[in-house]
Amino acid sequence: MFEEAVSKVGTASFLLDIAQIIDTHKGGGTSAYDPRMMLKVVLYSYLNNIYSSRKIEQTLAHRISFMWLSGGQQPDHNTINRFRSCRLKENIHRIFTQVVVMPVNMGYLSLDVIYVDGTKTESRANRYTFVRKKTVEKNKAKPEEKNRA
Numbered sequence: 786m787f788e789e790a791v792s793k794v795g796t797a798s799f800l801l802d803i804a805q806i807i808d809t810h811k812g813g814g815t816s817a818y819d820p821r822m823m824l825k826v827v828l829y830s831y832l833n834n835i836y837s838s839r840k841i842e843q844t845l846a847h848r849i850s851f852m853w854l855s856g857g858q859q860p861d862h863n864t865i866n867r868f869r870s871c872r873l874k875e876n877i878h879r880i881f882t883q884v885v886v887m888p889v890n891m892g893y894l895s896l897d898v899i900y901v902d903g904t905k906t907e908s909r910a911n912r913y914t915f916v917r918k919k920t921v922e923k924n925k926a927k928p929e930e931k932n933r934a
Contacts, residue, residue, distance in 0.1 A: 801883050806872050818860050823868045825854045828884070838862040838869070 806820045829851065830841045842862040845851045860868075873880070888894040 800887060801880060806876055809872050818858060818864065818868075820868070820872065822855055822858065823860065823865070824873075824880070826851065826860075827865070827869060827873065829854055838866040841865050 801824070806824065809820075826841065826845065830836070830844070833844075835841055835844060839862045841851075842859070842865060845855055845859045885894075889896055
């Protein structure tokens with residue numbers, strides 16, 4: 786599972802059109818990280834529900850999948866945050882659209898059916914929590930009356 790997801794993110798990053806991000810990359814400096822590597826790390830972090838730049842920095846140091854994607858480089862949280870806010874801010878919607886369209890074009894995914902995220906909520910419907918229609922309408926009318934007064 787790990788190898789498959791990491792390799793797909795690595796491959797996808799080379800198929801994405803990120804010319805606008807690369808054009809803003811000046812290079813040089815003490816730690817000029819490749820924008821494609823930074824994009825791979827950010828996308829893989831989002832796939833793993835890691836959104837905090839500090840947590841991304843920690844996972845780059847501790848998880849092999851992140852180490853492999855970054856090529857052993859470990860940008861700090863400020864660098865990750867600057868990359869997201871300066872370079873990805875204007876391009877993130879376009880890049881995420883490309884990420885969704887890519888598997889559709891490859892035949893891995895179909896957009897014919899849309900599924901809900903699978904969130905489960907607890908049900909409290911039982912004979913003691915039954916509410917009559919009149920009670921709902923009466924309680925709904927109370928705040929409206931207070932607003933009028």
